Amino acid sequence: MWKTVLRRILLMIPQIIILSLLVFFVAKLMPGDPFSGKINPQTDPKTIEALKHQLGLYDPPLVQYGHWIQNIFKGDFGQSYTYNRPVLGLIGERAANTFWLGLLTAVLTYAVAIPLGLIAGKNEGKWPDRVIAFYNFVINSVPPFAIYLIFLILFSFILKIFPSTGTVSASAHGFVQIFFSRIYHMILPAIAMMLSGTTAIVQYLRSGIIDNTKEDYVRTARAKGVPEKVIFRKHILRNAFLPIASSLGGTITGLLSGAIVAESIFSYPGMGQLFLQSVNSRDYSVMITLTLLFGILTLLGNLLSDIIMSIVDPRIRIQ
Amino acid sequence: MAEVEKSKLENQKNLGNEEVTPSTLKTIYREIIHDKWAMVSLFVALFIILFSIIGSFFINQDKLLTVDIFNSWLKPGQAGHILGTDNSGYDILGFLIVGARNSILMGVSLAILIESIGIFVGFISAYYGGIVDLIIMRIVDFFMIIPQTMAVITIVSIWKNYTPVNLVLLMAAMSWMSTTRLMRSLALSQRDRDYVLASKTSGTGNFKIIFREILPNISTFIITDFTLTLASMIGFEVTLSYLGFGLPDKVPSIGTLIGYAGDTNYMLTYPWGWLPALITLVILTVSINFFGQALRRAADARQRTA
Numbered sequence: 184m185w186k187t188v189l190r191r192i193l194l195m196i197p198q199i200i201i202l203s204l205l206v207f208f209v210a211k212l213m214p215g216d217p218f219s220g221k222i223n224p225q226t227d228p229k230t231i232e233a234l235k236h237q238l239g240l241y242d243p244p245l246v247q248y249g250h251w252i253q254n255i256f257k258g259d260f261g262q263s264y265t266y267n268r269p270v271l272g273l274i275g276e277r278a279a280n281t282f283w284l285g286l287l288t289a290v291l292t293y294a295v296a297i298p299l300g301l302i303a304g305k306n307e308g309k310w311p312d313r314v315i316a317f318y319n320f321v322i323n324s325v326p327p328f329a330i331y332l333i334f335l336i337l338f339s340f341i342l343k344i345f346p347s348t349g350t351v352s353a354s355a356h357g358f359v360q361i362f363f364s365r366i367y368h369m370i371l372p373a374i375a376m377m378l379s380g381t382t383a384i385v386q387y388l389r390s391g392i393i394d395n396t397k398e399d400y401v402r403t404a405r406a407k408g409v410p411e412k413v414i415f416r417k418h419i420l421r422n423a424f425l426p427i428a429s430s431l432g433g434t435i436t437g438l439l440s441g442a443i444v445a446e447s448i449f450s451y452p453g454m455g456q457l458f459l460q461s462v463n464s465r466d467y468s469v470m471i472t473l474t475l476l477f478g479i480l481t482l483l484g485n486l487l488s489d490i491i492m493s494i495v496d497p498r499i500r501i502q
Numbered sequence: 503m504a505e506v507e508k509s510k511l512e513n514q515k516n517l518g519n520e521e522v523t524p525s526t527l528k529t530i531y532r533e534i535i536h537d538k539w540a541m542v543s544l545f546v547a548l549f550i551i552l553f554s555i556i557g558s559f560f561i562n563q564d565k566l567l568t569v570d571i572f573n574s575w576l577k578p579g580q581a582g583h584i585l586g587t588d589n590s591g592y593d594i595l596g597f598l599i600v601g602a603r604n605s606i607l608m609g610v611s612l613a614i615l616i617e618s619i620g621i622f623v624g625f626i627s628a629y630y631g632g633i634v635d636l637i638i639m640r641i642v643d644f645f646m647i648i649p650q651t652m653a654v655i656t657i658v659s660i661w662k663n664y665t666p667v668n669l670v671l672l673m674a675a676m677s678w679m680s681t682t683r684l685m686r687s688l689a690l691s692q693r694d695r696d697y698v699l700a701s702k703t704s705g706t707g708n709f710k711i712i713f714r715e716i717l718p719n720i721s722t723f724i725i726t727d728f729t730l731t732l733a734s735m736i737g738f739e740v741t742l743s744y745l746g747f748g749l750p751d752k753v754p755s756i757g758t759l760i761g762y763a764g765d766t767n768y769m770l771t772y773p774w775g776w777l778p779a780l781i782t783l784v785i786l787t788v789s790i791n792f793f794g795q796a797l798r799r800a801a802d803a804r805q806r807t808a
Contacts (some may be wrong), residue, residue, distance in 0.1 A: 198644055205648075213660050305665035325784050326737030328744060332763055332780070340770055347766075443651050443743060447762065458652065459745065462659045474656055477649040485647070 187493045188486075202478045207248050209374065210471045227430040260469035261363050265461070270472050274454065281446070285438040287373040288380065292434065296381035297427075302386025304423070305415075307393050315389075319382045323444040327379045327441060331448045348450035355460035373451040376441050380434060384427055391423030398422075428495045432488030436481045530534045531720050533800035541797030545787040550786050554602035567752065578774050580716045586774045588762065598779055601754040602786070604666070608749070609736035611670050612677070616735070617728050619678040624685025625712050628693055639686075642679045648677045651738075655747045666749055673738060681727055688720045722801040729794030740783055756783050 235241065242250075254260070254377060260270040320328070329474040339347035351364045395401065396419055404414050442455035450456070461469035534540050570591030578586040578594075585594035627638040653676055658664060664672075681751050689712075692698060717724075742748030743757025744764065759779035762768045768775055 198725055201644060202647065209656060209660070231700065260666060320792070320795065321788065324788040326741055328789060329739075329760075329780060329784060330742045332760070336763060336769060340766075440649060440651055443655075444745070447745065459655070462655055462747070465659070470656055470659075474649065474652050477652055481647045481649060 184493050186471040188490055189205065191486055191489050195486065198482060199479060203225065203252065203475060204248065205372070206471055206475045206478075207251055208244070209474075209494065210467060211244065211247075213467045216464075237502055245251060251262045260472045263461075263466055263469050265464045265466045265469075273469065274472060274476070277452060277454045277457045279444055281439075281455065284369050284373060284376075284446075284451060284453060285435070285442070286443075287366070287369050288376045288438055289434055292380040292384065295377060295387065296384035299381065299391070300385040300427075303385060304392025305387040307389075312389075315385065319385055322378050327376075328444045328448065329376045330378055331372070331445050334371060335448055338371055355485055369451070372445050372451055375449075376438065376445050380437055383433075386421055387426040387430060391426060392419055395422045425492075425496050429488045429492045431491055432484040435484035435487070439480055439484075447461050448475045511521070527708060527721060530725075530797065530800045537796050540793055543792035543796070547786060547789040547793060550782065550789075551606055552602065553621065554599050554606060556776050557599040558603040561596045561600055562592070563600060566592060566600065567754075575772050575775075585778055586772075588759075588775050589768070594759070594774060594778065596739075596755070597754050597759060599783060601756045601759055601779065602782055604749060604753055605736055605739055605756045605783075606786075607741070608666065608739045608755075609671060609732050611731040612674055612735040612739070615670065615674045616678050616681050616731055619674065620681030620685045620727075621717070623678075624682040625689045625716070628686045628689035629708065629712055631693075635686075638682075642682055645676070645679050648676065649798075651741070654742060658742075658747045663697060664750065666753055669739075669749065673735070673742075677735070677738070677781075681731060684723070684727060685720075688723055689716055692716045692719055722797070726794055726797040726801055729790055729797060733790040733794065736783075736790075757785055 258271055260408075262268070263270050263273050266273055299315050299318075303312045306312045335347060338344050346368055351361055351368060401414060401418055404418055409418075439455075442453055443458055444455070445451070446453045446455035447459045454476075457469065458473045460466075461473070540778075548667040555804045562804075568591075570587075573587050574589050576583050576587040578584065579587065583593050583595070585595055585598065588597065622636060627635045654672055657672055658669070661668065693716075697715065698711060701715055706715075730780075739748055739756060740757035742759065743755035744760050746761070748757055749755045760776050760783065762772065762775035763777075763780065
């Protein structure tokens with residue numbers, strides 16, 4: 184198994200290098216320079232020129248790329264122009280918020296999708312299956328941002344059940360209160376994001392159960408008198424769960440891309456909202472770092488899928 | 503050679519005969535015509551598409567986009583504005599029709615472009631296999647890790663004066679991968695079939711085999727994927743325009759109107775600004791998706807009902 188993992192990691196390296204090259208050259212196309220905000224109209228143009236030379240802005244692009252990568256390994260992602268502080272710390276704070284929202288969403292997603300998939304698969308063609316298929320279809324057809332928007336308007340503004348902004352209320356004190364206040368602030372975006380996450384899992388589980396029920400080994404088990412319950416639990420379910428295990432990494436990717444839209448609609452101060460704010464204020468160093476970060480996180484999500492797959496399904500291990 | 507020609511002729515004759523296995527497109531047509539809800543959804547989708555395209559011919563766009571602050575936020579029905587006006591005094595109904603047309607045209611051109619790229623690249627990858635396949639699939643893998651929405655937003659934000667055509671190309675560049683994978687696997691399933699091998703033996707050129715023989719055999723899957731891609735691309739464009747990074751300022755989109763819901767000052771006070779657009783979007787994407795799903799069911803023999 185370790186061979187498989189190692190191979191995957193080796194395959195990732197060229198991808199990361201190309202991604203970072205692309206991100207770097209897009210960054211080069213952006214107007215402005217690292218001094219924006221630090222100099223004023225009275226600064227002598229010669230001083231600026233000297234500073235530019237000193238920072239290596241006139242070096243060949245590949246040399247500049249090398250410097251940029253070196254700085255990244257030192258943990259220096261540059262300075263945020265709007266917040267006037269290092270990018271790393273700024274993103275770190277927001278990343279924690281996105282992480283908690285993502286975790287809650289993922290827990291809710293599996294808690295809802297697995298029972299739905301089980302019910303649909305066991306009752307193929309009967310009314311529970313059809314109701315779940317309808318739910319799946321509707322959620323899949325409506326663009327996610329419209330679902331978020333409808334949730335926000337309905338539950339935060341018309342029914343006023345959930346708060347519409349922030350992560351924690353100012354009046355909360357002590358660990359327990361802050362903990363519940365956080366969850367209370369996250370629950371609406373988490374439910375809205377959960378909905379679009381469930382459809383694929385429900386679909387996989389349902390068809391996994393239906394397909395595996397027709398397999399020869401299930402017939403063999405029946406023929407030798409294994410009780411139905413055991414057949415379902417040990418033979419059908421184990422195989423039906425395989426694609427779900429592999430979708431775990433995809434869930435991470437889905438949560439990240441959902442975060443950009445969801446966080447901006449629910450005014451939740453995570454990385455997605457920070458990204459849109461940095462685009463609007465032309466805060467390029469933040470934009471660039473976040474794009475690179477999201478790309479690498481997607482890669483790690485894929486790697487996680489592969490590792491999980493090779494643990495649960497020995498057949499796909501590469502020799 | 504003469505015998506091959508003869509059997510070809512015989513095959514063609516048989517195509518017109520109902521007793522022989524009907525062509526896939528015909529089967530789909532037979533299936534779908536009996537699916538009442540699929541026909542209803544097709545009708546609804548076509549109605550919205552045609553209404554917005556034909557309707558926008560009767561709308562003077564310069565007049566529509568003339569700022570008239572004395573008539574801002576008129577209620578629906580006031581002063582001849584059926585759905586009222588928005589912040590700048592634009593007629594919501596006119597804005598909605600033009601916006602829907604633009605969003606639909608974006609979606610259609612994206613879907614056509616993505617299907618074309620997918621068919622071309624996917625087929626070449628599957629048909630030639632080996633090193634070509636390996637390289638193409640590594641490129642697909644690489645594009646899959648680029649965060650789609652983020653990449654489009656980043657590039658749009660530094661691209662001065664981009665046009666809708668630029669946007670289509672950019673969005674297609676970030677969304678062609680899954681269709682390409684699908685087309686590759688479909689072509690792979692056909693590559694070693696007897697009819698392809700027979701054509702090869704009798705000396706038919708590669709491109710003719712790919713586009714004249716394999717393509718028609720998987721046409722149903724292409725049509726199905728087209729409808730589903732269409733719906734998702736309309737959703738993508740509207741999302742971008744909602745966030746303010748979609749169609750350029752002077753080109754209205756459904757997303758521009760829905761944007762009023764994102765502003766807490768307007769959301770509850772002026773619901774007529776965003777509600778019609780949101781309803782149109784939901785009905786449009788749901789009906790296109792429903793028709794696409796029905797097509798997929800009809801194309802998949804295992805799920806056939808009739």
